[in-house]
Amino acid sequence: xxxxxxxxxxxxxxxxxxxxxxxxxxxxxxxxxxxxxxxxxxxxxxxxxxxxxxxxxxxxxxxxxxxxxxxxxxxxxxxxxxxxxxxxxxxxxxxxxxxxxxxxxxxxxxxxxxxxxxxxxxxxxxxxxxxxxxxxxxxxxxxxxxxxxxxxxxxxxxxxxxxxxxxxxxxxxxxxxxxxxxxxxxxxxxxxxxxxxxxxxxxxxxxxxxxxxxxxxxxxxxxxxxxxxxxxxxxxxxxxxxxxxxxxxxxxxxxxxxxxxxxxxxxxxxxxxxxxxxxxxxxxxxxxxxxxxxxxxxxxxxxxxxxxxxxxxxxxx
Amino acid sequence: xxxxxxxxxxxxxxxxxxxxxxxxxxxxxxxxxxxxxxxxxxxxxxxxxxxxxxxxxxxxxxxxxxxxxxxxxxxxxxxxxxxxxxxxxxxxxxxxxxxxxxxxxxxxxxxxxxxxxxxxxxxxxxxxxxxxxxxxxxxxxxxxxxxxxxxxxxxxxxxxxxxxxxxxxxxxxxxxxxxxxxxxxxxxxxxxxxxxxxxxxxxxxxxxxxxxxxxxxxxxxxxxxxxxxxxxxxxxxxxxxxxxxxxxxxxxxxxxxxxxxxxxxxxxxxxxxxxx
Numbered sequence: 237x238x239x240x241x242x243x244x245x246x247x248x249x250x251x252x253x254x255x256x257x258x259x260x261x262x263x264x265x266x267x268x269x270x271x272x273x274x275x276x277x278x279x280x281x282x283x284x285x286x287x288x289x290x291x292x293x294x295x296x297x298x299x300x301x302x303x304x305x306x307x308x309x310x311x312x313x314x315x316x317x318x319x320x321x322x323x324x325x326x327x328x329x330x331x332x333x334x335x336x337x338x339x340x341x342x343x344x345x346x347x348x349x350x351x352x353x354x355x356x357x358x359x360x361x362x363x364x365x366x367x368x369x370x371x372x373x374x375x376x377x378x379x380x381x382x383x384x385x386x387x388x389x390x391x392x393x394x395x396x397x398x399x400x401x402x403x404x405x406x407x408x409x410x411x412x413x414x415x416x417x418x419x420x421x422x423x424x425x426x427x428x429x430x431x432x433x434x435x436x437x438x439x440x441x442x443x444x445x446x447x448x449x450x451x452x453x454x455x456x457x458x459x460x461x462x463x464x465x466x467x468x469x470x471x472x473x474x475x476x477x478x479x480x481x482x483x484x485x486x487x488x489x490x491x492x493x494x495x496x497x498x499x500x501x502x503x504x505x506x507x508x509x510x511x512x513x514x515x516x517x518x519x520x521x522x523x524x525x526x527x528x529x530x531x532x533x534x535x536x537x538x539x540x541x542x543x544x545x546x547x548x549x550x551x552x553x
Numbered sequence: 554x555x556x557x558x559x560x561x562x563x564x565x566x567x568x569x570x571x572x573x574x575x576x577x578x579x580x581x582x583x584x585x586x587x588x589x590x591x592x593x594x595x596x597x598x599x600x601x602x603x604x605x606x607x608x609x610x611x612x613x614x615x616x617x618x619x620x621x622x623x624x625x626x627x628x629x630x631x632x633x634x635x636x637x638x639x640x641x642x643x644x645x646x647x648x649x650x651x652x653x654x655x656x657x658x659x660x661x662x663x664x665x666x667x668x669x670x671x672x673x674x675x676x677x678x679x680x681x682x683x684x685x686x687x688x689x690x691x692x693x694x695x696x697x698x699x700x701x702x703x704x705x706x707x708x709x710x711x712x713x714x715x716x717x718x719x720x721x722x723x724x725x726x727x728x729x730x731x732x733x734x735x736x737x738x739x740x741x742x743x744x745x746x747x748x749x750x751x752x753x754x755x756x757x758x759x760x761x762x763x764x765x766x767x768x769x770x771x772x773x774x775x776x777x778x779x780x781x782x783x784x785x786x787x788x789x790x791x792x793x794x795x796x797x798x799x800x801x802x803x804x805x806x807x808x809x810x811x812x813x814x815x816x817x818x819x820x821x822x823x824x825x826x827x828x829x
Binding site for chain 1: 557560561564565567568572647650651652654655656657658659660661662663824825826827
């Protein structure tokens with residue numbers, strides 16, 4: 237059981253069922269500050285986890301704590317949490333400014349403070365020019381950004397974002413990712429869900445991989461990858477004599493495959509013991525004077541980890 | 554109730570009042586409220602232009618006519634359905650439009666949200682229906698000229714006007730609480746509204762104890778002019794001792810508070826699950 241902590245988002249053996257249908261099952265997590273990505277295909281439980289931690293739904297069993305606050309106390313929780321939900325719906329007849337401002341009024345701030353924060357949030361998402369247009373007239377990307385502005389306007393400690401990059405053009409996507417990084421770097425929690433793996437791969441401090449309502453792995457991408465012991469790890473070595481290196485490596489039991497790639501200087505290896513491989517590589521370099529340009533793991537991205545763990549097709553998950 | 558809750562209720566009221574009062578979908582509610590005013594205005598104009606040779610009815614006839622319109626049109630029709638339209642949509646419309654989560658993600662106690670939404674609906678309903686009842690009362694005997702002014706200012710008119718508007722406001726409060734609860738609990742609030750409608754209209758024919766479990770029973774006792782049931786229905790009416798105003802008003806308010814408390818409890822336990 238994960239104990240509530242004033243600096244963590246914790247799930248203690250949490251399950252949620254929708255009637256007979258499983259949402260998430262026996263989830264125990266501790267999410268530290270920084271950017272955390274929830275990754276999984278549709279129906280894997282990402283939105284359920286987000287709705288649970290923001291109090292929109294309740295767990296069937298287990299306990300949740302967001303920086304020490306249980307989600308069934310919205311009057312306390314929603315002061316520190318901002319949630320950009322997946323619903324692409326807005327109250328009718330409001331401009332972008334009014335949309336943010338109206339809900340800020342419920343945070344018991346003065347009207348001037350609400351105006352100031354609304355303006356600041358609009359600037360953050362680069363929507364100042366469109367602030368006085370009706371939200372109904374916004375494009376998909378603009379609606380996504382105004383939702384994000386509404387979620388951050390009260391300066392929450394925990395920002396929960398359900399597929400926040402959907403519908404954004406490349407420029408807006410880059411700006412939004414920069415915003416996440418800024419928030420994550422400032423010691424806040426940024427919890428992002430996505431099914432586009434390479435996006436979260438590059439921005440996440442840690443990932444939580446979900447499948448069919450279960451957490452199948454969590455932690456830093458590299459750490460998660462190293463936990464997948466049964467899958468040989470792929471390492472790409474760029475050197476001047478890849479054939480010679482391959483011959484030396486094949487004498488070891490832990491090296492199961494070696495392929496020369498590209499321009500003839502890339503050697504892709506699969507090994508069941510990465511530590512032993514690195515030791516051996518050092519010895520080969522010393523013994524034979526091999527000139528190594530680069531050594532890098534080739535499969536410690538989310539995509540590969542996801543394929544190993546779940547057997548999904550990473551790119552399309 | 555602390556100061557924060559009051560400020561938050563004020564903020565919700567401010568947001569909701571505009572939505573409720575100026576909703577395009579509420580055009581039929583405006584019609585319900587404007588209908589009797591238009592009818593009494595036509596009645597006034599018609600009576601002004603009626604030839605002297607034609608027999609005129611008395612002020613007493615108009616008073617009973619208004620009482621009948623108030624009890625059968627306002628209480629059992631316009632206010633009832635108006636409150637269905639206003640209050641049942643306070644939560645239900647936001648669930649259908651998938652926007653309720655914006656409220657649920659603010660640091661507002663759900664009980665406070667219920668109170669704010671209820672007060673916004675009540676404000677709208679009272680302005681429309683108590684206003685309409687007052688206007689049509691002032692209009693119905695206008696063709697009597699100075700005699701009607703005298704009836705209002707020096708006779709029982711002003712007292713009756715006060716009771717009609719109070720009763721209309723209490724009807725909005727009572728039915729509002731019923732339909733706010735229905736809108737939160739039922740996916741289709743029209744079904745419970747139909748059940749309540751049948752129950753309320755069966756009230757005169759129910760046994761004494763069952764009569765008291767309704768809104769109309771208390772309201773009817775507040776009306777200043779009694780309207781007898783026409784034959785042949787009058788033989789089926791079960792007579793009950795009238796409840797005095799000092800008991801009827803707190804009784805109705807107590808029922809309203811119980812319903813609101815249950816609505817607040819339901820909202821507190823509620824989840825956002827638009828697809829279900």
